[in-house]
Amino acid sequence: MTNPTAVLQASNCLWPHWKVSPRVRAFVTTRAGGVSEAPFDGGAPGAGGLNLGFSTGDSPEAVAENRRRALGLTPSHHAAWLEQIHGTQVEDARAVIDRLVLGERTRADASVTDRAGVVCVAMTADCLPVLFCDDDGRAVGAAHAGWRGLAGGVIETTGERVARLAGVSTSNLNAFLGPAIGPAAFEVGEDVLDAFVAVAQPARRDATRAAFKAAGGAPAKYFADIYALARLRLADLGLDNTRIHGGTHCTVTEKTRFYSYRRDRVTGRMAAMIWLNP
Numbered sequence: 348m349t350n351p352t353a354v355l356q357a358s359n360c361l362w363p364h365w366k367v368s369p370r371v372r373a374f375v376t377t378r379a380g381g382v383s384e385a386p387f388d389g390g391a392p393g394a395g396g397l398n399l400g401f402s403t404g405d406s407p408e409a410v411a412e413n414r415r416r417a418l419g420l421t422p423s424h425h426a427a428w429l430e431q432i433h434g435t436q437v438e439d440a441r442a443v444i445d446r447l448v449l450g451e452r453t454r455a456d457a458s459v460t461d462r463a464g465v466v467c468v469a470m471t472a473d474c475l476p477v478l479f480c481d482d483d484g485r486a487v488g489a490a491h492a493g494w495r496g497l498a499g500g501v502i503e504t505t506g507e508r509v510a511r512l513a514g515v516s517t518s519n520l521n522a523f524l525g526p527a528i529g530p531a532a533f534e535v536g537e538d539v540l541d542a543f544v545a546v547a548q549p550a551r552r553d554a555t556r557a558a559f560k561a562a563g564g565a566p567a568k569y570f571a572d573i574y575a576l577a578r579l580r581l582a583d584l585g586l587d588n589t590r591i592h593g594g595t596h597c598t599v600t601e602k603t604r605f606y607s608y609r610r611d612r613v614t615g616r617m618a619a620m621i622w623l624n625p
Contacts, residue, residue, distance in 0.1 A: 369484070375525040381397030457489060460512070485515070528597065537567045
């Protein structure tokens with residue numbers, strides 16, 4: 348199954364197109380380019396899948412090989428793999444990696460660093476990965492933003508930590524929104540709408556409500572635009588639209604390209620990775 352010389356092709360990943368320091372490097376994996384078999388495959392007949400999640404039911408050997416391939420596009424053999432819990436806890440990526448080397452897992456949903464070669468990572472299969480950096484490449488961060496974490500403030504908390512490490516205002520950050528469940532596929536209940544409206548800034552409550560489109564049914568159902576909700580939270584940090592990138596894919600409908608838990612239930616995990624070159 349494994350081939351120690353096999354590499355992940357850059358074309359199998361999404362790369363942010365943002366005007367920042369060349370020190371900043373980042374990509375998001377897709378389901379293509381690995382060795383996992385169905386239902387974790389690469390989306391085409393006979394294509395191996397790049398499932399990066401050990402908790403999915405996939406072969407551990409396949410996931411380990413897939414992680415090796417993904418890390419082959421970075422300068423490190425390690426990354427800050429988190430035990431994600433749909434919360435708002437942000438950790439130092441170097442400390443996460445040090446714990447992993449000792450066999451200890453870190454329960455959190457974001458990591459940040461200002462150290463070269465330390466890879467921050469967020470894993471998803473419908474939830475929204477958000478990558479942060481400053482213009483000059485002083486600090487970076489990666490956040491896993493499911494709806495609970497997004498409503499709870501994981502974007503703001505991560506952005507504030509990155510800005511503090513970089514020594515800049517949060518308005519001087521850049522953000523990349525990786526592939527997530529799209530606005531025509533993310534059906535939620537009224538409890539989710541109410542959760543976002545309850546914590547929205549007063550000036551953004553109307554825009555927050557507008558991110559939910561009625562889907563009918565009883566009890567009431569809505570289609571939520573997780574990208575629009577994230578952009579509102581980034582606006583709270585002071586980012587204007589020129590500093591927010593991505594947010595154009597749908598993991599549910601782009602079946603051959605992305606894993607989706609909502610679509611398939613038994614599925615793999617993708618990863619959004621970001622680091623600083625020396």
